[in-house]
Amino acid sequence: MLKYLIKRLILFVIVIFGVVTVTFFLSHVIPSDPVGAILGDNAPQELVVKMEKELGLDLPLGQQYTRYLKGLINWNFGISLRTQKQVSEDLRVYFPATIELSFLALFIAIIFGIAIGIISAVKRNQWQDNVSRVFSLVGISMPAFWLSLLFILILYYHLGLIPAGGRLSPSISPPPHISGLYMLDSLIAGQFRTFWDALYHLLGPALVLGWIQMAYIGRVTRSSMLEVLNEEYIRTARVKGLKEKVVIFKHAFRNASIPILTMIGIAFGYMLEGAVLTETVFGYPGLGRYAVNSFLSLDLNAVIGSVTLIAICYALSNLIVDLLYAVLDPRIKY
């Protein structure tokens, strides 16, 4: 097993390296004019040359790459053209916002998804099953940006149930920065009003993301449970005269949970994707929205920074899922 762990970690490092390289070269294909963006179109030539030298744009690509890698270790991506701040600073502000959103959405998705999946499997082909299957299917077919718009239209404009945007209402100041997760930090600091306000602002995007991921988790739960319920040992459990609840939860679900956990890990990865669209529509200041704005404004440094961060998170969650899988199944020998 240790051999597998090491092998997997090495793979992770290779992949991160590859990701970083690809991001670099990809972003250099982007038609961007960083100098022009800073100095304007009519800057005198000497100034342009000076700026190019500062930014290292006159160096051959190889050297720019090494410069980039060096900066990477310090988490230094340079300055964002759009916000005029260090990209790493921007990331430090926006990244926890997305993490908070993802965790809340994942929490909703897991609780409801597993419940729906189990009910579906147990009541196979009866109305509960058919309703939840359709419901899940609609969930995974939903374009996140459209659902977000609908939520805003109905829950904000017509019902006033969710706020306009941002992480906190204008009258409330953020809690002391411990983790960057407003809900957690405000709880720790005992600022309950802040806590509820942060939750209130997270509701819209979290529900959208949560609904979509709930559908994925529900489906996997259902199919995994169905497969397990067909196994011989479930028959044995019934022959033993055990109560049906025990059969389903103690015997079936424990075996079914391994693919479900894998799906949860994958769902977390999807969150990062979904966050891009959801944050943009809801106006939630997270990493997703930052990334989109960077793309749209051809802000090279910000693009590199946000994409790298997102890709690393994604690869990390995949790694954790793989490792969990190896740990949880006593049958797997590596």
Place this chain on the structure above:
Amino acid sequence: MAKENLQNWTVSWRKRHFSEISNFKETVYLIKKSPLTMVGLAIILILIIMAIFASYIAPYDPLTMNLDNRLAPLSRVHLLGTDELGRDILSRIIYGAGVALKIVLIVLAIDLPLGILLGLTAGYFGGWVDEIIMRIADIFMAFPRLILAMAIGTALGPSLRNTVIAIALTMWPVYARLARGETLSIKERTFIEAERALGTSNFKILVFNILPMCISTLIVRATLDMGNIIRIAAGMSFLGLGTQPPTPDWGLMVSTGRNFLVNQWWVPTFPGFAILLAVFGFNLLGDGIRDISDPHLRRGRQ
């Protein structure tokens, strides 16, 4: 005499192809038994008809602007209203089906052969060829699809063509992986050894023995992915990184209509609903096909 011969031939053909016939019959039975799959099939057929016969079905031309009649609500003249440039929304949605289906088809037309080629090569020849192909695949898969597509789309410049390229580049690793996996498990089977003992060339083995067995898995996966392709393409257009105006692309329509969400809700809502319906139909069909080809769920003799 000839009639007898024909009858004999029919009987012997039925006997020889018994397993395929019974498979087909079982497949049809299972499809009919699953109303949801039939619904999915129906939706897809409607989409295809809309795509091919758009010019006959659509009441108006999708590009004709009519600034006097902007943002008109639902009426008998304009069943789904008009958008911010006075264009009929229903017609644009109908033409949009063609845009969406075109993207799906071209992406799959690129990715399936590409994936199969790379996967078969990696799986069959193994060694460093396998390692290299798989590492590259891993790196591509390390990006969330939408992000990578956005990056490529931005790099190449927003357009329909580049959307297709971007999405194709994000999805090929999945098919390569699948093809490789199938190749690996088939490669070790005895009938391949038998072929080699007969002296069949590698190429022939790959094409005539291994390839047919991979195809069904890949097609099932492709069907499941069709909905995703439409959704990612729509997402890209929504963000402005994909199709550009005035193409009647559903995602683009939602994006441009977004500003009118509050008072003219129909402008962004209906195109988005079209996306939902299309993805839903593909998912229904994909689910159905996957259920049907799953040997566990096919109940034979008890």
Place this chain on the structure above:
Amino acid sequence: MAKEALLEIKDLRVNFYTYRGIVKALNGVNLKIYEGEFFGLVGETGCGKSVTASAVLNLVQNPGKIEEGEILFKQKNLLKMSEKEIREKIRGKEITMIMQYPIAALNPVINNGDQIAEALIANKNMNESEARKRTIELLREVNIPEPEKIARQFPHQLSGGMAQRVMIAMMISTEPSLLIADEPTTALDVSIQSQVLNLLKDLISKHRTTVLLITHDLSVVAETCDRVGVMYAGDMVEVGTVDQIINNPQHPYTKGLIKAIPSDRSKELVEIRGSVPDLVNPPSGCRFHPRCDYAKPICKKEKPQLLQIENDHMTSCFLYEESHNKRLKEEYAEEYKGGENGRTDSA
């Protein structure tokens, strides 16, 4: 005065609703098992023996359905009981079952000892420590070496034979009245087979359990069983003691089975002509008639009933109808004669 049967199955019909049509798996099966005996149910694959076993515990799997019939266990009809009753009173307590693939029949994520203890806790109201102690005792009884170690291990670490012993320990733990063994040795090596069968025999005599052994292997039956029932295509075609069935088979199918056992190396392999019928469209009347060398016109039209040939030896075949009727007539004649002589009741 006849003994009362522990388990009596009357006219059991089970159908499976599949894509190819309705599979008439059990066509009116009749069976009597008496307390303390080792009963063997033999037949080819697909003849319905496992379905019969599942029906007793009301665990017939989808898409199967019990259509009609009675299953009397200690004179109570199991088919009329609610699911709750069966679960609480019968399964695990009175009737248990061991299955063909023992490793697959054990939960892979729970260790062996806990799985056995679970049966004890649920059915015998033991607490955890009592159950654990008893588990180790049981494992010892089934001849498992190092029971504490095995109890802590997981099913995939066991060999087939060991896993089957764990299953037996589990299913014997609650001292059931009836133990159903559904092809328990079919998936095991021949050398392990006899070990497991002997173990079953020992346990039976110790715990006075009745055993219903299901198998397609006549030699296993010959070794272990007291009485045998032969099934074919969903019908019970012959029932009798082991001696009767093997040495004096009456039904043409049974005769064919006995003849098919390879004995003398010089002789050719004898087979029963034809093949097992399709149960979606089974043959009319007696389901064996297409393959029977003695078939008469009536065999195609009507289904034969189980008739007694000699003591405890019954078969369902029209061949014996005549001799059976003759015997019945003679018996009636005796009684009638007695009546004519003034006696109104039989001695």
